[in-house]
Amino acid sequence: MFGFEDMLHSEFTELPFKIMFYVIIFLFGICVGSFLNVVIYRLPAGESVLGIGGSKEDKEKASHCMTCGAKIRPIDLIPVFSWLMLRGKCHSCGQKISPRYPIVEALNGLLYVLTFFVLDINVKSIITCVLMSFLIVIGFIDWDTKDIYVSMVAVILILAIPLHLFYSRENEDVTLKSRIIGAFIISVPFFIIGEVSRPIIRKKFGEDFRAIELGDSMLMFAAGAFLGTQAVIASTFIGILAAALGGLIVKAVTKDSKFAFGPFLAIGIAAGALWGNQIAQWYISLMPHE
Numbered sequence: 389m390f391g392f393e394d395m396l397h398s399e400f401t402e403l404p405f406k407i408m409f410y411v412i413i414f415l416f417g418i419c420v421g422s423f424l425n426v427v428i429y430r431l432p433a434g435e436s437v438l439g440i441g442g443s444k445e446d447k448e449k450a451s452h453c454m455t456c457g458a459k460i461r462p463i464d465l466i467p468v469f470s471w472l473m474l475r476g477k478c479h480s481c482g483q484k485i486s487p488r489y490p491i492v493e494a495l496n497g498l499l500y501v502l503t504f505f506v507l508d509i510n511v512k513s514i515i516t517c518v519l520m521s522f523l524i525v526i527g528f529i530d531w532d533t534k535d536i537y538v539s540m541v542a543v544i545l546i547l548a549i550p551l552h553l554f555y556s557r558e559n560e561d562v563t564l565k566s567r568i569i570g571a572f573i574i575s576v577p578f579f580i581i582g583e584v585s586r587p588i589i590r591k592k593f594g595e596d597f598r599a600i601e602l603g604d605s606m607l608m609f610a611a612g613a614f615l616g617t618q619a620v621i622a623s624t625f626i627g628i629l630a631a632a633l634g635g636l637i638v639k640a641v642t643k644d645s646k647f648a649f650g651p652f653l654a655i656g657i658a659a660g661a662l663w664g665n666q667i668a669q670w671y672i673s674l675m676p677h678e
């Protein structure tokens with residue numbers, strides 16, 4: 389596309405360029421991560437994102453320390469580094485600033501670097517980086533609110549279109565058929581499990597929720613279209629494994645056995661986007677050949 393790949397492959401394959409490229413990608417990634425924090429924090433609160441909507445009060449509040457009201461200086465806004473320099477405390481009153489902010493920023497930067505490292509420098513990597521950022525937002529918001537936003541999931545579904553149109557490689561076999569089957573192969577069983585579990589849970593606990601929520605099914609529908617059949621199955625296995633492990637930790641720490649499935653599915657989808665087909669191929673190779 390636009391000779392972008394050719395340019396990067398022919399002229400600048402030397403090591404110094406690659407290192408510089410990854411550093412730039414990381415710095416860009418943490419800046420985007422800084423914006424993701426705003427979305428994660430403000431969207432569930434119904435506050436303005438991108439300065440659109442929201443009251444004047446909200447905007448005023450966002451530029452000041454929430455405890456002492458001290459103005460946040462430009463130097464306090466550098467992703468990851470400001471938090472480290474301030475040692476996680478407000479410069480004025482010493483109130484702790486949640487480590488989640490630099491974690492989200494660093495996570496986004498690292499995922500961008502990892503994406504380009506694993507998938508190489510091409511259009512697919514650019515689209516996959518967008519996926520990674522949306523997975524972070526979906527995962528953290530679901531963790532906080534046990535809610536998955538349909539609009540966020542829709543973006544992943546829409547991303548599958550340019551991915552399919554602009555990226556086709558001979559060695560990779562994600563056909564349109566694979567994307568369509570991929571969309572349904574996990575989302576439908578998830579939906580059925582959710583519906584079947586609902587009356588059972590209502591009867592047993594007197595609460596109205598599903599073992600697998602609708603948002604999780606929708607997320608796996610979009611992920612299936614993005615990843616194709618093989619990779620979305622691999623993603624689901626990783627997601628369930630991560631949830632089982634994470635569930636044990638959550639239960640041990642908070643004594644609460646109810647937790648959001650979305651963040652773990654997001655981990656599975658991220659891994660699936662990077663290594664899904666290889667994992668599926670490896671798994672198939674384990675089966676006995678007759």
Ligand SMILES: [Zn+2]
Nearest residue numbers: 453456478481
């Ligand atoms: Zn303060």
